[in-house]
Amino acid sequence: MEVPFLGLPLVLVLLATGWANGAGAAWASSPGGCRLVQSIATCNGRWLKSVPGNLQDEIEELLLDDNTIRVLGNTSVLAYQKLRYLSLSRNRLELIEPGAFLGSQGLHVLSLADNLLFTNYSVTAAAFSALPALRKLDLAGNDLNENMVSVLLWNLTSLESLSVARNIIMRLDSSTFANLTQLLELNLERNYIFEIDQAFEGLQRLQRLNMAYNYIPCIAEFDLTQLRVLNMSNNAIEWFLTAESNDLFELEVLDLSHNQLLFFPVLPRQSKLRSLLLKDNEMSFYQHLANAMSLANVTVQFLIIDGNSTNITTVSLWDEICYSNLSSLRLLDMSQNQVWYLPEDFLVKMPSLTHLKLNQNCMETFHLPEGNPLSMLTDLDLSENHISELRLDQRAEGVLPNLQLFNLSTNRLTVLPTRFFTHTRKITTVDLSHNRVDLCPLQAVPGKVENPPCVDIRGITTLTHLSLAGCGLRGLGSHPFQGTPLKHLDLSDNQEVLSGGLGCLQDLNLTLQVLSLRNTNLSSTVVDIDFSGFQSLICLDLSGNSLTTFPASLGILKLRTLDLRDNCLPALPRDVIWTPLGKSLHEVYLSRNPFNCCLLGWWDSLQQAERLHVRDGQEVTCRYDSRTVSARALPEHIIQDCQWRTADLALLYLVLALPTCLTLLVAFAIIFLTFKKKLLKMVKSRCGLSSPY
Numbered sequence: 036m037e038v039p040f041l042g043l044p045l046v047l048v049l050l051a052t053g054w055a056n057g058a059g060a061a062w063a064s065s066p067g068g069c070r071l072v073q074s075i076a077t078c079n080g081r082w083l084k085s086v087p088g089n090l091q092d093e094i095e096e097l098l099l100d101d102n103t104i105r106v107l108g109n110t111s112v113l114a115y116q117k118l119r120y121l122s123l124s125r126n127r128l129e130l131i132e133p134g135a136f137l138g139s140q141g142l143h144v145l146s147l148a149d150n151l152l153f154t155n156y157s158v159t160a161a162a163f164s165a166l167p168a169l170r171k172l173d174l175a176g177n178d179l180n181e182n183m184v185s186v187l188l189w190n191l192t193s194l195e196s197l198s199v200a201r202n203i204i205m206r207l208d209s210s211t212f213a214n215l216t217q218l219l220e221l222n223l224e225r226n227y228i229f230e231i232d233q234a235f236e237g238l239q240r241l242q243r244l245n246m247a248y249n250y251i252p253c254i255a256e257f258d259l260t261q262l263r264v265l266n267m268s269n270n271a272i273e274w275f276l277t278a279e280s281n282d283l284f285e286l287e288v289l290d291l292s293h294n295q296l297l298f299f300p301v302l303p304r305q306s307k308l309r310s311l312l313l314k315d316n317e318m319s320f321y322q323h324l325a326n327a328m329s330l331a332n333v334t335v336q337f338l339i340i341d342g343n344s345t346n347i348t349t350v351s352l353w354d355e356i357c358y359s360n361l362s363s364l365r366l367l368d369m370s371q372n373q374v375w376y377l378p379e380d381f382l383v384k385m386p387s388l389t390h391l392k393l394n395q396n397c398m399e400t401f402h403l404p405e406g407n408p409l410s411m412l413t414d415l416d417l418s419e420n421h422i423s424e425l426r427l428d429q430r431a432e433g434v435l436p437n438l439q440l441f442n443l444s445t446n447r448l449t450v451l452p453t454r455f456f457t458h459t460r461k462i463t464t465v466d467l468s469h470n471r472v473d474l475c476p477l478q479a480v481p482g483k484v485e486n487p488p489c490v491d492i493r494g495i496t497t498l499t500h501l502s503l504a505g506c507g508l509r510g511l512g513s514h515p516f517q518g519t520p521l522k523h524l525d526l527s528d529n530q531e532v533l534s535g536g537l538g539c540l541q542d543l544n545l546t547l548q549v550l551s552l553r554n555t556n557l558s559s560t561v562v563d564i565d566f567s568g569f570q571s572l573i574c575l576d577l578s579g580n581s582l583t584t585f586p587a588s589l590g591i592l593k594l595r596t597l598d599l600r601d602n603c604l605p606a607l608p609r610d611v612i613w614t615p616l617g618k619s620l621h622e623v624y625l626s627r628n629p630f631n632c633c634l635l636g637w638w639d640s641l642q643q644a645e646r647l648h649v650r651d652g653q654e655v656t657c658r659y660d661s662r663t664v665s666a667r668a669l670p671e672h673i674i675q676d677c678q679w680r681t682a683d684l685a686l687l688y689l690v691l692a693l694p695t696c697l698t699l700l701v702a703f704a705i706i707f708l709t710f711k712k713k714l715l716k717m718v719k720s721r722c723g724l725s726s727p728y
Contacts, residue, residue: 096120109134122146149176198222207234275300302359450488468504476512494518511539527553554579593619606634626654633677
């Protein structure tokens with residue numbers, strides 16, 4: 036017992052000298068429960084009402100988030116002369132006294148988010164004037180209006196990053212950010228801003244501007260040439276117009292998504308734009324109306340009122356699209372708009388485009404013009420349109436040579452141009468789901484003069500992911516996947532696709548890893564329901580079918596995920612957990628099956644497996660008489676009743692007959708002993724034998 040007591044002082048000495056942690060980090064505890072690691076003091080969430088005064092004088096970072104500090108007094112941080120980083124987010128801070136930062140001349144970062152600084156903002160502004168080296172300031176969530184912000188920032192000329200997000204700013208003018216000549220980043224998101232009047236003219240170094248989630252109705256004469264990233268998403272913008280200028284704009288990312296844009300934005304003629312996000316607007320093109328009238332020469336006039344002066348700007352929407360330099364554009368997202376066609380030469384101006392998203396529009400055709408303007412494209416999303424035709428004005432050899440992902444789901448396609456995928460040398464993923472397409476078989480059906488139109492994917496050696504869900508497939512013919520090393524295949528929602536069994540998938544035996552056969556009318560009566568050949572399969576979806584028995588061929592597979600929901604299974608094999616399948620499974624889905632409550636031995640085995648997770652275990656139920664009961668919470672009387680129902684009948688009959696037999700035997704013995712002499716005399720008299728007495 037003496038050894039531990041002798042060792043304890045030694046451990047305390049090691050901790051005190053910094054040897055015990057190997058890194059030389061000093062740990063200490065203040066009355067407030069702060070933790071000190073080297074020059075960082077962490078006091079978050081300690082219910083502190085003031086700044087601890089007993090920390091090391093040498094600390095450079097002090098974290099006081101999630102406390103209850105109301106006032107930062109004149110001497111609160113006076114002892115910490117080397118402080119560079121101070122965070123007081125999510126306190127109840129109402130006041131910072133004028134001399135609070137007099138000893139913190141080297142403070143670079145100050146976070147005061149989610150406090151109550153609106154109450155004494157003028158006094159707090161006086162305290163800020165003592166921070167000549169402040170680089171980053173966070174005032175988000177303080178109920179500040181534009182006048183308060185202007186006062187608070189008046190003397191912070193050294194600021195490079197500022198956040199006034201989540202306040203109540205409604206209008207910006209030239210006085211709001213006056214003197215912030217060094218500002219590089221400004222966050223104004225989630226305010227109530229509806230008007231901007233020359234607010235950013237003095238911010239000549241500003242590179243990142245975030246004004247998302249406000250109420251800005253339009254942007255006219257955008258002229259921030261130095262800006263690199265502009266986020267104007269989630270406003271009410273109907274027009275975005277760049278000032279007429281040949282100056283080079285540094286803009287690289289422009290986010291106008293989730294607005295009310297009526298037209299494609301008028302962009303700078305010279306820019307470095309790489310990402311243009313226009314998702315979820317009301318945008319369309321109008322050159323080709325239903326009556327074939329051309330609007331190429333139609334102009335739009337904007338009346339711009341600036342103070343006492345009025346300016347009329349005339350814009351030709353179609354010419355501006357052509358004149359804008361989009362040669363560096365890599366990502367264009369125009370999804371969720373009202374686009375029903377693209378103007379001529381629209382894509383020609385984007386030779387560097389790699390990602391094009393046009394999903395959820397009204398397009399009826401998609402036209403690839405001569406010259407292959409999308410030669411660099413890797414990701415093309417045309418899903419959820421009304422496309423019935425893909426048009427090509429060039430030889431098949433030049434079609435989308437770098438395309439990797441092609442999403443055509445939920446359209447009206449029945450066929451693609453002949454050998455469309457043959458020369459897409461890098462294609463890996465194709466989604467044709469919810470179209471009325473069919474796959475070309477190995478050979479045409481004999482006896483038919485004209486075979487129905489089909490999509491030929493055979494021999495595409497790079498294709499690994501294919502979705503054909505909901506295509507109305509009625510059988511895939513012979514070898515439709517020959518020469519295609521598919522790893523992921525989705526055949527869901529095709530009621531008759533497996534009417535001939537799984538033979539159509541035989542060319543994928545060695546490569547297929549993920550297979551979805553959800554809602555394909557698969558039943559236990561299908562002759563060729565043999566999965567044993569798919570030795571590479573790791574994920575199988577058989578949900579929404581009519582399986583009445585567990586497919587025996589699954590037992591030898593080494594799946595990691597198996598989905599059996601919405602079938603007609605009364606039970607799983609009792610020994611499923613001991614098969615190769617049971618040893619490899621990581622997750623299984625079993626809900627919405629009519630399992631028999633008295634045949635749940637397999638369920639107990641699954642519950643005991645450590646690595647196996649029944650993801651929908653709370654929803655798994657079983658049937659007992661006419662009741663539906665949770666498999667995880669079977670009442671005791673049902674368990675006992677099931678034990679009687681599933682017991683060995685021969686043993687049950689023996690147990691039931693044993694008391695009767697014993698009763699009869701005892702009764703016979705009593706009768707025999709009672710009438711023993713009379714019975715013996717009767718027997719002897721009957722048999723004619725003398726009885727000695």
